[in-house]
Amino acid sequence: MREVEDESVHLIVTSPPYPMIEMWDDFFEKVGCKNYDEMHEYLAQVWRECYRVLVEGGIACINIGDATRTVNGRFRLFPNHARVIEHCEKIGFTTLPYILWKKPTTKPKYKGKGAFLGSGFLPPNAYVTLDCEFILIFRKGGPRKFERHDQRRYASKFTKEERDAWFTQIWTDAGERQNLNEIERRAAAFPESIPYKLIRMFSIIGDTVLDPFLGTGTTTKVALSLGRNSIGYEIDKSLLPIITKKIGLSEARLTGEDKIEVIIRED
């Protein structure tokens, strides 16, 4: 992310491709990752850049799901969330308590297939369904410091109801209103409610929010609508029209105060 200066970003909200999930197999193959370790090493390069660009006290929220898969005839869990925590701690991040958001797909699975069939009611060989995703929360250094009556900070405050609902470990409403089109499904877009809450929880008006795995542009769209600046990186050029449509780049925004720049890099 060489376009982004050291210590210039206040919050990162992102969701990378998930290692060992079939829908991302082609992607990881294309970028030369042959196994679980290499996939996480690929992601860790981005976590290192995230650390560099964050201000002291800046927060990184990483949405990731674990994977289950049969490899060499053995069914097992690939705990992506644990690997990301390990890498981020080595980089220097402080791990804070994380959030689990429950996905609306709750049907138990049998041998990775849709419905819970076969020995569904007979112990002990069935598996627990992965129906939650993690939102890992990391901080660079100690808490952010502000002037005593910082006006931007006060203008950004949340209500008691919002605080009670958001600063809890399990979110059950995140996926409910997700009405995705085909491209958003392919890019595994997260529901807007996720960046909405995280941006309100961990940044103030006027801050800069970065998404290094921008996908369809959800984080940038929500960040701009909340009065934050935003930077996004996306490697898949075919998503550019979706991103520009989602954030309204082609519309009135360009004539207003907002400064939006799209950088296409060929390497």
Ligand SMILES: C[S@@+](CC[C@H](N)C(=O)[O-])C[C@H]1O[C@@H](n2cnc3c(N)ncnc32)[C@H](O)[C@@H]1O
């Ligand atoms: C899970 S999707 C993000 C979805 C996004 N949160 C949304 O709401 O649309 C991950 C994205 O990261 C992109 N990606 C993977 N490696 C990248 C890299 N090194 N730099 C930038 N983007 C990358 C993929 O092309 C994919 O679109």
